[in-house]
Amino acid sequence: MATYYNRDGTLGRAWRASIDQMSWITGAGHAAQTETIAANGEIKMICIRISSVTANPTVTTAITDAQGNAVFTITAAADGTNYVYMVDDFLPVDGSIIVTEGLTVSVDPSADAGGSAQTLTVDLDLLGT
16 A cells, blocks of 8 residues: 545555456457455546457446446547546546445446457556545
8 A cells, every 4th residue: 555645735545456357359259247346445546448459349337336326437449548537537526436335347348359369358447545
């Protein structure tokens, strides 16, 4: 755990929760995959890395809290781009995402990876205090 200073200069503790290598292989379909993250605290940043594959499907990433409430949803192209979302950028002023009982992450590609022997991969990191 790293040291983190809040905007008001007070000392906080930073944490990171990750899901590495959710993957879909050409010809194996593209059913949604779901993972649970045990995290507590305030989410500050969401990082999503989606590999590039021939079919270039879109990938929907949805995060819900322990009660099933939507926390974050985004659809992005599978084009090798790293997507970084600062919580302050998509919530109202003074908004925050507070996690108390963990989260569920669902990743759903719109199509197969395409091409010959390709693998679509998605990695996700949540950074918080």
